[in-house]
């Protein structure tokens with residue numbers, strides 16, 4: 001049956017909520033959290049400030065930020081039984097699956113309140129989730145290779161503490177600042193697949209841990225957050241960074257109708273503003289630590305893609321340069337998407353809080369394509 005006019009595959013262009021969390025102008029390449037341009041937030045605010053802004057609607061004062069930072073730091077620790085759960089998981093498993101599992105069980109360990117009836121408990125759940133996700137990702141990174149997790153430190157910022165928990169070394173100032181900016185850039189992006197998933201689960205009044213666990217599952221796919229991992233693998237398959245090689249590689253891929261990872265976006269029809277900022281951060285890192293061949297390949301691919309498909313509005317998205325930055329910061333490739341999750345949890349929770357302010361369970365309709373009113377035949381008649 002042909003698509004009915006009311007049917008929008010992928011719900012493209014269909015508003016799923018009224019929201020004041022995030023504004024995107026895809027034609028102009030503009031992204032704002034609560035009305036503030038992401039470029040200004042990445043330059044002037046740390047992840048804790050941006051999380052406060054997303055969750056509570058305004059930028060914190062100095063005192064509010066100090067109190068919120070302390071609250072987050074105090075909630076970083078994981079109960080040892082959650083660590084025990086992680087120890088039971090197969091070390092070959094993907095870190096996104098370990099993260100989904102750990103967040104789902106958190107709901108059982110931190111279930112002392114009613115998040116629907118009690119806004120203070122709802123807030124506590126949000127703080128706990130933002131604070132504990134980096135601890136889970138770092139703990140799994142160590143457990144799967146046979147090392148003990150490292151306890152979080154409360155004297156470090158959110159980003160620096162995450163890097164510290166991975167290897168037990170305090171990161172230098174530039175690494176911590178770049179990790180922090182990357183977290184700010186990924187913190188929110190309006191009604192994408194994982195945010196929609198989070199809002200749908202929250203709308204059933206399931207607890208915030210279940211809502212965030214389902215959002216993590218949704219983020220994991222290669223068309224969404226999982227793209228940052230695949231981009232690096234893809235760039236490694238391009239033999240060298242000369243214009244001729246990259247051009248032929250891209251042309252062949254496009255001719256086979258294969259997607260080139262890290263390009264294209266449902267909303268942006270120009271270069272994603274976050275890709276520009278990440279590219280600047282990559283340059284800062286390379287100035288200090290030396291460049292990588294893969295960066296030269298990425299720059300050339302962006303150039304060739306502009307000539308080949310730029311006119312169709314296909315340009316680099318946030319995932320194109322993020323993996324290059326994370327690799328230089330020493331992260332394992334399969335930890336790139338978990339890093340996306342530890343940032344995006346702030347946005348998911350902002351939407352969850354907004355959803356619960358004026359909740360109606362999500363229950364869309366469908367277009368029936370089957371045969372109706374059939375009679376069940378006996379088993380011999382089938």
Ligand code: CMC
Pocket residue numbers: 010192222223224225226227258259260261262263264265266267312314317318319
């Ligand atoms: N490479 C080649 N062609 C592309 C690409 C790409 N990356 N993206 C879109 N196109 C083409 C597509 O083939 C189609 O062409 P035509 O009209 O000739 O059939 C047209 O552009 C529209 O594409 P679409 O897949 O219908 O667009 P969509 O809005 O449904 O999908 C997308 C958006 C992001 C899933 C898609 O661009 C894609 O698969 N990109 C690669 C994966 C990726 O980088 N994902 C990260 C997205 S940003 C971060 C996040 O959300 O997590």
